[in-house]
Amino acid sequence: MWGRVRKSWSTVRDAFRTERDTGRQARSHNLFEAAAAYVSACAEDDQERIEEAAGWVSPEALSFGVNELACRAVIALARERDESPRAVARDLLGLPAA
Template sequence: MIRVFGRLRKFFAARPDGAGQAPPHPENRQHNIFEAAAVYVSACAEDDERRSDEAAGWVSPEALSFGVNELACRALIALARERDESPHSVARTLLGLPAA
């Protein structure tokens, strides 16, 4: 009886479609560009170099750049709406630039 269960376990573990296998460990899963950008930017804001380096390794530099750009645009729009100002004026204020 024990041999039967052992063979079944081996059979399911060896299936090419991955059926019967345990899900991947959380550290081994794929990250998307927006998740990487969120972790990267928040880590930079908190001066957490270890976490920002880790997030930068999850995706290609180009994908991270795209994700950071998208996050910046969304954050700027949200902040502009909250302040009832234009995104342009909020961006200049955040960067310490004089009003245009």
Template sequence: MVRVFARFRKFFTARPARPVQPAGHDRPPQHNVFEAAATYVAASVDDDWDRIDEAAGWVAPDALVFGINELACRAVIALARERNEPVESVARGLLGLPGTEPSRPI
């Protein structure tokens, strides 16, 4: 019986908290997937390999791919709305592919 209470006491005993560092003290900045994607794509356009490598290191590779995909989708949608053209036509045009059957604009 004493062992049971000892386990409970050990489990519920307060543990020391991990020390919290004030912002900006010996800690690299935290970046989210969308910041990484935006920086990566902008650096790619500028052919800035240092920034490309830096942005690629901010998040996991699969997260970066997700962010770049999301950025591309949003950009094509915005451009299609601006041009009052179908999304697929805009996407195909940006890639230099032949047109498709007309569909409704977004």
């Protein structure tokens, strides 16, 4: 039983973190660091940084982190503009007001 629990935990942990071996001590990145680096590199159209950040965590973890970053950004912008998050999100995407 404990073997299954340990294996399941290992799978979950590996999905949220990978370590890169660059010949020196590897540094692990969390999914939020990866998401922040990935999104900022996309905004600056820096393909090298995009690929680097995408390699820090699994694709699933990166997707989760980018989604979380988008939610937090829309909420912060909505508070700043004193608008609803829905209105801000639609405006950012260039959609007509609902």
